[in-house]
Amino acid sequence: MLVNSEQIIEAIIETIQMVSFSLLFSAILGIPLGILLVVTRKGHLLENVVIFNVLNGIINIFRSVPFIILLVAMIPVTRFIVGSSIGTAAAVVPLVFYAGPYIARLVENSLLEVDPGVLEAAEAMGATPWQVISKFLLPEALSSLVLALTIATIGLVGASAMAGAVGGGGIGDLAITYGYQRFDTITMFITVAILIVIVQGLQSLGNILAKKIRRR
């Protein structure tokens, strides 16, 4: 084996950093976008064809670019924001552009599952649009939103491995530079095993949390 345990621990920390920061920023970006996608659609709370179509189009564009290409295409933007295109911080930028629109779609799906009757009741009570969103739409969808964010987080773990390949560090970087390029099978196995454990852990955590919110 060509790597030592310190390198592995460092890689795990880098991955956790990449995933948590990009999750934070992409949630900040994606959740409001998802809400907008729902409430501006036809027949909904704040129906607005222009906003809906523009958002819908932009999100589709980002969603259709493969991450590996997005990663390279985003380099000028990354340089502008972070000042460098190499390193863990730099990897966060393309990850956010990847996961933000993804989360927007997942949030949209969760919110569309909320019983329209509940929203009708909200309107009958004279709730303002903001109240309908904050007191009816989001609480009713919370459990499903947690599951959606779990999926997004796991997606980010995978994507962060790719980001690692262009200098972001993390477990993926380790796997490619040692496991793949230097034929170190053991490192490859260990890194994959670590990824499996992380994904399993995240999914279980998400399931437990969602279940707790649903209380059944």
Place this chain on the structure above:
Amino acid sequence: MIEFQNLKKVYESGGQQVHALNGIDLKINKGEIFGVIGFSGAGKSSLIRCVNLLERPTSGKVIVDGHELTSLSVKEVREIKKNIGMVFQHFNLLNSKTVFANVAMPLTLAKLPKEQIKKRVLELLEFVGLEDKADNYPDQLSGGQKQRIGIARALATQPSILLCDEATSALDPQTTSSILQLLKKINKEYNITILIITHEMSVIREICDKVAVIEGGEIIEEGSVFDVFSSPKTQTAKNFVSTVMNDQLPDSINELIQKHKGKQKIFRINFVGNSAGQPLLSELAKKFDIDINVLFGNITELQGTPFGNLIVEFQGTDEEIKKVLAYVNEKNISIKEVIAHAS
């Protein structure tokens, strides 16, 4: 008070225009329980949703307590909605919140102080008989209990109008009856105007004061429940009435009449109101030289007044029967000879 003036609602659906409401004129007085009955697609759902502008009418006026709704700003409409409670067929409770939080919701939206909300919610839960369920979640309740919570929620802001959108259609007959009794109690105790839309004539019979029959987006018949039930004018109204009051002759009787064509004297006596209280048949039997054979009967109570009809056979001479008929007519009771296949 709710008033509709030439109310129209047109939907665009796939380039086609669907006329849900075709010029509705209707007035619902304060403190009334008013029922609107119609088959699905008749427009009753659109009609009730125009009262709190969940649907905006295409044209016409909706006047609620003196305010013409379509001319008000969005903010003003929101204020008016607090005076209009609504109960739904599928309850529409928040499954993520406790019973307490569900009932408290309209008050929370109005940003009332916590103490005040708590007091009001407990009062409401007691009123609907579910004070012990405050900390439960809606999915732990039965349909009837859910609807009680829906009603408590609708009453939270002390509205003067309660809209019931098929409020009992998802419930079994026994639960339906208890929910209807609750609505009646609300109407009596708080003098709340209740507008009910339904496709069940039994709901109308049980609690409504007035009824309107809607078909094809138009009100085709309207009146007191008693009048519509005792003498429905349109075929649709007749069909609805017959779902709860069987005034068709049973096949066996029809057969009997056919077999003895002309030999038997069979009559239908309609009892309406006071006449139902009179011991008519025994009186006839004593006064005249006839025998009376009751073949079929159906007496029910509408708005506290008995109503129904009897199919009887008179056995006696033609002359005597003529006297009987004259006597019955004198008492202003409707009596008609029944011919085979007539009903």
